[in-house]
Amino acid sequence: MTHTTDNNSTMTPAECLQDINFTAQFLLENDAGIKAKNWVVYPENIQKILEAQKEKVVDVKTVRDCIALVRPFLNAIRKAHIGLQSESLLSLFLKTSEPNKEESVTTQKLSELTSYIAVPSFGLSVKKQLESLIENNQDNILHAKYLILDLRKNGGGFDDAAEPLFKLLGEAEYWSEIPQIYISPANIQAYKDLQNRIPDEELKAQLAAIIKKMQSKKNGWAYTTEDNTALQSKKITKKDVLANPVKVVVLIDENCGSSGEEFVKSVRQNPRVVTMGQNTYGALDASNVREKQTPSKKLYIWYATTYVHRRAGQEIDNIGIPPSIKLPKPVDQQAYDNEVKLAQNYLENVKDK
Known part of the structure; x- marks a missing residue:
């Protein structure tokens, strides 16, 4: 049974050291991003960081201390889709199946020409939210000449949650590089654990097919x-299309990652879509995060189980996806909010877009 440990819970140096050693070895054997690099041992610079952090374990008194201690080592491996956390990833998945304030999709009719959709996450609840908004043509999103999709701060979730949005972008064909899953007994079990706990029947079926392939x-x-x-x-064909905007701006920033980046990577192939903002986060090549509980039972290893072997120069991890139109990083909330106005102005006033 998964659970979440209070970060202030007591943790002994011995427990922390055991968990760190377990984590380091588990990642070498099961993390897809590491396996893609063909590491049998850690590179010297990363191993030095690991050893240096382990020497500080005597100061650990709480779960929070241990998490902070191991972070430099994990960050040296890659910036995302890897971690040692007190919260179960499965519990987090279940939280996203019900809408909350952070997951709420919002719309706004900015003018007679332009409608706006903010999608702050691709959590499990988002797909149904989008379907409902579309069914009700909320804020004229189906008939607007121009559309703004705001994916800033969208840290991802599930690729499937984005599906309804493609039908708002007219006819198009989208090509995707398919991730490869790294198969190991631990990874098979991680997928089984997710399948058993997740409420979405469609995702259960998808996971069942993947598990069958892994087991074979x-x-x-x-x-x-x-x-x-x-x-x-x-392919989004004429019969699939629900909206035909003339032009679409997708707002992105450094907090748009994972499934958010997968959506951006796809839709920028559509000639009517323009991306605007800053580079995305850069967390997509090593992906499909699963978890493993540590020996202390107080922490969970979050790690990647799939990897996209992209062509040289096409990598996204630690780099991000650059926008078509680069905007300076907002210095305050007013500047952040003003990016929507800039997008609207571009759509409604710039000729020969």
């Missing part, structure tokens, strides 16, 4: 698609 191969790499294709095309 037992180890190594496999594409997550049934036909083992490296590239996949998704």
Whole structure:
């Protein structure tokens, strides 16, 4: 049974050291991002950071102390989709199945020409929210000449949650590089644990197919698609289309990551879509995070189970996706809010877009 540990809970140096050693070895054996680099041991610079942090373990008194201690080591591996946390990832998934303030999709009719949709997450509840907004044509999102999709601060969630948005962007074809899953006994079990706990029946079925493929191969790499294709095309045809805006601005920033970046990577292939803002976070190549509880039972390793082997120069991890139109990083809330006005002005006033 998963749970969340209070960060202020007592943790002994011995417990922390045991968990750190376990984490370091577990990641070498199971993390897809590490396996893609073919590391058998950690590079010297990362190993030095690990050893230096372990020497400080005598000062650990709480769960929070241990999490902070291991962070430099994990950050040296990569900036996201890796962690040692007191919160169970499965518990977090379940939280996102019900809408909350942070997950709420909002709309606004900015003018007779332009409608706006803010999608702060792709959590489990978002797909149904989007479907409802579309069904009700909230704030004229189906008939607006121009559309702004605000994905700033969208840290991701589930790719499926973004599906309704594609039908608002007219006819298009989207190509995606398919991730490969790293198969190990621990990773198979992690997928089973998620399948058992998650409430969404469609996702359960998808996970069941992946688990079946993993079990048939037992180890190594496999594409997550049934036909083992490296590239996949998704066509939005005339019969699928719910809206035909002339132009769409997708606002992005450094906090747009993971599934948020997957959506951005796809829709920028659409000629009517323009991305605007700052580089995205850079957390997409190593992805599909799962968890493993540590020996102390007080912490969870969050780690990536899939990796996209992109062509040289096309990597996204630690780099991000650059916007078509780069805006300076907002210095305050007013400047942040003003980006929506800049997008609206671009759509409604700039000729030959």
